[in-house]
Amino acid sequence: MRPTDPAAVVLVCAATAAGCSSSNASAVPDGGTASDASTLADSGTSEMDSGQPASDDGSTGGGTPVTLASGQNNPSGIAVDGTNVYWVNAGTSNSSKDGTVMKVPLAGGTATTLASGQASPDDVAVDGQSVYWNDFWAGTVMSVPVAGGAATTVAYEGHDGMAGLAVQGSHAYWSDAAQVMSAPLAGGSVSTLTSERVGLIQTLASDASNLYWVISPISLDGGAANGVVASCPLGGCSQETVLVSGPSTSSPWGALAVDATSVYWANVGASGSRSAVILKAPLSGGTPVTLATLDSDEPQSMAVDATSLYWTSFGDWPVTANGAVMKIALAGGVPVTLASGQAAPAGITIDATSVYWTNEGICPGSASCALGSVVKVSK
16 A cells, blocks of 8 residues: 555545545446466475474564566555465556456466456455455445456445455455445445544454454544544444554554454554554553564554564655565564565465565556566565
8 A cells, every 4th residue: 555545645535545536436347257467477486495493483584585476557455365365456547447356376377367347456355265355446345256257246335435354254344434334245235333433444354253443543524633443343333442542543554463362553653754663452452562663654564373463564665665574573572574675565464384465566657557566475
């Protein structure tokens, strides 16, 4: 999510991550048929073993990054299952409708287009049967079988501004400016789970019982002093539970993750300050713990496993490919750089052995170009 993306620039209107009207709100694209995409096939360079023991404590990791797909047009959200990596390409612009939903085998190979003609797909999730994504400008949540086929509309809001996506059980969840929405994966009525409030919800995380989000301190009516970290049962709530507020949520943006005990987020630094902070707090709320203070101002996305928290650090887009993929032990310590010199790393996901991410790409003289990539590295 680059600083000038719709999902990172807020306009004053009731839509998650902005935009006040959309000429594409009625578009319900066809998923089409699977086709080959421009990729770098797995070059035969094996993923380097990091040398870390099976009981990794989070203090080691990395190796030689492997490019799974190149030539991607503004890739954003990413997900993984036991066979493939899935991601969305936001495309050139909402009017171009050249966004796509893609997959490639975990080991690399030919990338496959699962859906095309999208206005601006933002995030992606997979549940073993289908791939799901939200389209920011079209106001839809869509699905397509993991093997390919016709795309199906899960939910249609009729306006722009859908951001963040979580799939849990039989429902999809997303944010719509300052409230959280849901719909059955099989299609059906859209439900509002939380009342609208001051602030901006960009990213959702979930477990078997609850949804979690950060509310950025940007008000629909003029500004807010601090953001909050909040939760709500999957079935909805009249008012979210505020887990953390105050200075430790002074500037949360989009990065968020949860595990069995904690919620993790980042406070971004002021523009140019390179002073972002990674924090965690108990799922039930309580005193936040600072895990790391970074020489970076824009952590983009997070993922967590039993030992470590992982994130993408955007770097100085659009000038320099100096982004990074990082991790830190859940107990804290010194952050480990898993990959450096990355061209605007955005979405991140993990499996048992590897970290996967999207690079939006550095596009000289242009806000968007097909120079993005999908990359992995050993944990």
